[in-house]
Amino acid sequence: MFRRVILEDWHMWVPYICFALTFAAFILIVLWAVFLKKSRVDYESRLPLEDDTDLKDITTNQN
Amino acid sequence: MSSDNPTGRKITIEFDDKTTRWFMLASIGWGVVAMLVGVIAAFQLNFWQMNGKFFEWITFGYFQTEGIEFLTFGRLRPLHTNAAIFAFVGNMMFAGIYYSTQRLCKTRMFSDLLSKIHFWGWQLIIVGAAITLPAGLTRGKEYAELIWPINLAVVVIWVVFAANFFLTLKIRREKSLYVALWFYIATIITVAMLYIVNHLQIPTSLTHSYPVFAGVQDALVQWWYGHNAVAFFLTTPILGIMYYYLPKAAGRPVYSYRLSIVHFWSLVFIYIWAGPHHLLNTALPKWLQVLGMFFSLMLWAPSWGGMLNGLLTLRGAWDKLRTDPVIKFFVAGVTFYGMSTFEGPLLSIRSVNSLAHYTDWIVGHVHSGTLGWNGFMAAGMFYWLAPRLWGRELWSKNLANFHFWIGLVGILLYVASMWFAGVIQGLMLNETDPSGTRLVNEFVQTVDKINGLMLIRAIGGTFYLAGFILLVINIWKTVKSGIPVNETREVFDDPEMKKDKMTxxxxxxxxxxxxxxxxxxxxxxxxxxxxxxxxxxxxxxxxxxxxxxxxxxxxxxxxxxxxxxxxxxxxxxxxxxxxxxxxxxxxxxxxxxxxxxxxxVEDRLQKVYTPLELAGRDIYVSEGCYNCHSQMIRTLVPDVLRYGDYSRLGESIYDHPFQWGSKRTGPDLAREGGKRGNSWHYLHMLNPRSVSPQSRMPNYPWLFEKKTDFKALPGKIAVQQRMGVPFPIMTPEEIEQHAREQALEIAQSLVDEQVKIPLKEGQEGPATASAARDHLAGKEVVALIAYLQKLGQFEEIAPKETPDPVKPRVIKPAIPDENRMTPENVPEIPSVTESEESDAPVAQAN
Structure with missing residues (x-):
């Protein structure tokens, strides 16, 4: 098998190596996400909503 | 987090919403242009007269023409795609980014000047594209057609945008970077990388250049760029926009912030690999095809994770769906994101791709993304932004709701008709008789069969455009009744905030x-x-x-x-x-x-073009022939039966740029050379219906008037030589002479066959045969014929009889030498003589 990998079709292994690469990254990301503190998650997820007063001064159209 | 230590003072800041307004209005304006050009192009595929001949009708015969070069499908299609991607979605994306970044960073943009340069520079680029593409000035690579001076302008303006964005992050008053900002960061970085690599080129003049890559390399780089233009220009920024505006519209935080983290990183890691799925079953090395397919399939997970995260953000707020047009557009947009990202990996499976590739199925897939995902997200965002940017409630919610429904019907008509058309055409093209050795359908029959479906597509596109015009009216009325508002907000300004301190x-x-x-x-x-x-x-x-x-x-x-x-x-x-x-x-x-x-390269090597053939190739590229004709016979039996032996990697190795194409509205041309006579091509260019009655290709009368630019050839060949194309060494004079001689030969063959020379009203034709030959020899059509007749010519490369000398490879034995028995310690085996052997009793031996 190794002779084939080394001398002949090594390119064919690239997809598997790439998979290993991205899978490792994926595991790290999942761990990151899972172990994020709840307070932090709650805080960050509400960041876009901090200013939800922005429609109060908008004039109504009569249509 | 900013609330950790609010030791600073409270200050009031005013956001730069003017830039957002400009980008938004620009997006709406260019959106109309992009969609209108798309509708015209769609009708052109049904009615060849739409390529200019219709001017005769609308001017009641005052304007006589067989076709207008600035309006052919080959030139309008790049204009449509570039306008849709870079003008419509680009401006929409910038509007969304400028608005949300300032609020998420709790600061005004770093520089108003940079914002202005960005806005006006981008519009100038779009105007440049709108002028050059119909003029036939193109690089001949999909979504990368713009000529090199405009490419440089894009890079400069992108750097200006990036600088403004990153410097805004630097001066932010919020420690945490919300996930939308991550998507914007990925967009800015990746688009810069893709754009620069795919636009590496050497100019031959102010308006022309050759890409440094050729053949399979160019194909790979192009689709690495092309696929990721979809990923990082049409997807990631819009996902950032989804993560900001959908929670705003729903009035609740995103369903799962943790899932959004996984969504972001998975997309960034996986998307970039999937480009080769555009080249399945071609001459691309198989490992790359496997890679493209593999990673495309992996994309299912993050894409659907993102879609579900978006839709579930509406938990408890689904009642808004009935009344709020913004939510309607967002929900439909995210759903189309899910549908098209389900379909994309499906189409990347090699067996599915063998049916779908080069057909309208791909066109339907792309438009479910652009019309459904990009278009509806844009509409939702504009309807949400307009009241906030002009301080006035949306002029008419009913009209916005009507826009939604007419747009949705338009998309469904478009996409469904293209699905059916693609599958029907794919099946017809692949159909063989029971013996499996003969095709059943001519190419043109398959196009005829889907004629009605293509018309439904054009009608669907018209519906969608009509809906968008309702948006224009609605936003215009809102703008007219309101006044521009720049939002002000009180924020904590804490110079001690611990951000960006990581070494x-x-x-x-x-x-x-x-x-x-x-x-x-x-x-x-x-x-x-x-x-x-x-x-x-x-x-x-x-x-x-x-x-x-x-x-x-x-x-x-x-x-x-x-x-x-x-x-x-x-x-x-x-x-x-x-x-x-x-x-x-x-x-x-x-x-x-x-x-x-x-x-x-083994097996076959492309023959180098002659100077005239190169000139013809440049005309082929300029006319955008690759928009309808591929030059890649796939490793599939029906392709080989229809077009000839499958294309080898070496057969396009000198093609700067490659012309493998991505859609077959006409047949493949990889082995067109020598199949038909010069006069057939001549008549075909003059009026395709004269030799192929069902053809929907435009007439190309200007090719019979415009002169071949012989003088430019030495400069072009010099650039090709620099890039490694083995043109023979010739002086500029020899190059021109060679080209003219070949042109005379072709022209003579046309004169011998007594072809008709098209003349304008009142113009006198050549009086003699030699005058006719000289007249034709200088025309572009002759150069184009020279190129078409060259297609598919190659040299056989014989396998090497003796392999190259290589360093001998030491093969280690299974048993290490130190464990082997040396001659000294090998025990002696008693020798057995023939006589002893024969003396042994038979019973013992048994």
């Missing part, structure tokens, strides 16, 4: 990075090392994995802190994104660039 060392020299690097390093070399050493590498991999788990359990807080710090430090974060996308690109492209050179 490079802390960012990259730590356990998570070290274990990932070394684990992967040993895992990868395990594949390549000889026995023994490979086992050690595998052991090292496992050891690092075990150690990583141990250290993670022990130092969980440190690891978590690293991750947390990263999301509060925009520069290390951006570098990590760059690494993630660069790895994917590098692994695909670098081996192909280094390995696939002419010297390594």
């Amino acid at each position: 490079w060392s802390a960012a990259f020299r730590n356990d998570p990075i070290a274990f990932t690097f070394w684990g992967l390093f040993f895992g990868i070399i395990w594949f390549f090392l000889p026995p023994g050493a490979s086992h050690m590498a595998l052991l090292c991999t496992l050891a690092f994995a075990a150690l990583a788990v141990y250290r993670f359990k022990k130092d969980k807080m440190d690891w978590a802190k690293w991750y947390d710090d990263l999301s509060e430090n925009y520069l290390p974060f951006s570098v990590l994104v760059l690494i993630a996308v660069a790895i994917g690109g590098g692994i695909q492209i670098i081996p192909t660039i280094t390995v696939n050179r002419a010297v390594n």
Whole structure:
């Protein structure tokens, strides 16, 4: 098998190596996400909503 | 987090909403142009007269023409795609980014001047594209057609945008970077990388250049760019917009912030690899095809994770769907995102792709993304923004709701008709008789069969455009009744805020990075090392994995802190994104660039073009013939039966740019050379219906009037030589003479066949045969015929009889030498003589 990998079709292994690469990254990301503190998650997820007063001064159209 | 230590003072800031307004209005304006051009192009595929002849009718015969060069499908289609991507979605994306970034960073944009330069520079680029593309000034690569001076302008303006954005992150008053900003960072970095690599080129004049890559390399780089233009220009920024505007519209936070993190990084890591799925079953090396398919399938997970995250954000707010047009557009947009990202990986399966590729199914797939995802997200965002930017409620919610329904009907008509058309055409093209050795349908029959479906598509597109015009009216009325408003807000200005304090060392020299690097390093070399050493590498991999788990359990807080710090430090974060996308690109492209050179090609090698053929090729590229004709016979039986032997990698190795194409509205031309006479091509260009009655190709009367630019050829050939194309050494005079002589030969053959020379009213034709020959020889049509007749010509490369001398490879024996018996310690075997053997009793021997 190794002779084939080394001398002949090594390119064919690239997809598997790439998979290993991205899978490792994926595991790290999942761990990151899972172990994020709840307070932090709650805080960050509400960041876009901090200013939800922005429609109060908008004039109504009569249509 | 900013609320941790609000020791600073409260200040009032005014956001720069003017830039958002400008980009939004520009997006709406260019959106109408892009869609209108798309509708015209769609009708052109049903009615060839739409390529200019219709001017005769609408001017009641005052304007006589057989076709207008600025309006052919080949030139309008690039204008449509560029306008839709860069003008409509580009401006929409900038509007969304400018508005949300300021609020998420709690600061005004870093520089109003940079914002202005960005806006006006981008509009200038679009105007440049709108002028040059119909003029036939193109690089001949999809979504990368713009000529080199405009490419330079794009790079400069993108850098201006990036500088303004990153400097805004630097001066932000919010420690945490919200996930929408991550998507914007990925967009800016990746688009810059893709754009620069795919636009590496050498100019031959102010308006013309050749890309540095050729053939398979160019194909790979192009679709790495093309696919990721969809990923990082049409998807990631819009996902950022989704993560900001959907919670705003729904009035609740995103369903799962943790899922959004996984969504982001998975997309960034996976998307960049999937480009080769545009080249399945072609001459592209198989490992790359497997790679493209593999990673495309993996995309299902993050894409659907993102879609569900978007839709579930509406939990408890679904009642708004009935009344709020913004929510309607967002929900439909996110649903179309899910549908098209389900369909994309499906189409990347090689067997499915063998049916769907080059057909209208792909066109339907692309438009479910652009019309459904991009178009509806844009509409939702504009309807949400307009009241806030002009301080006036939306002029008419009813009209917005009507826009939604008419747009939705338009998309469904478009997409469904294209699905049916694609599948029907694919099946017809692949249909053989029971023996399996003869095709049943002519190409033109398959196009005829889907004529009605193509018309439904054009009608669907018209519906969608009509809906968008309702948006124009609605926004215009809102703008007219309101006044521009720049929002002001009180924020804490805390100079002591601990953000962006992470050092490079802390960012990259730590356990998570070290274990990932070394684990992967040993895992990868395990594949390549000889026995023994490979086992050690595998052991090292496992050891690092075990150690990583141990250290993670022990130092969980440190690891978590690293991750947390990263999301509060925009520069290390951006570098990590760059690494993630660069790895994917590098692994695909670098081996192909280094390995696939002419010297390594086996089997067949493309014959170098003559000067006239090169001139003809430039005309072919300029007219955008690749928009309807491929030059790639796939390794599929129906393709081979229809067009001839499958295309080899070496057969396009000198093609700067490659012209493999992505859609067959007309047949493949890879082996067109020599199939038909010169006069057939001549008549075909003059009026395709004269030789193929059902054809819907435009007439090309200007090719019979415009002169071939012989003088430009020496400069073009010099550039090609610099890029490694083995043109024979010739002086400029010899090049021109060679081209003219070949043109005279072709022209003579046309005169011999007594072709008709098209003349304008009142114009006198050549009086003699030699005058006719001289007249024709200088015309573009002759150069184009020279090129078409060259297609498919190659040299056989015989396999080497004796292999190249290589360093002998030492093969290690299974039993190491030190364990072998030396002659001294080999026990003596008693010799058996013939007589003893024969003397042995038979019973014993048995």
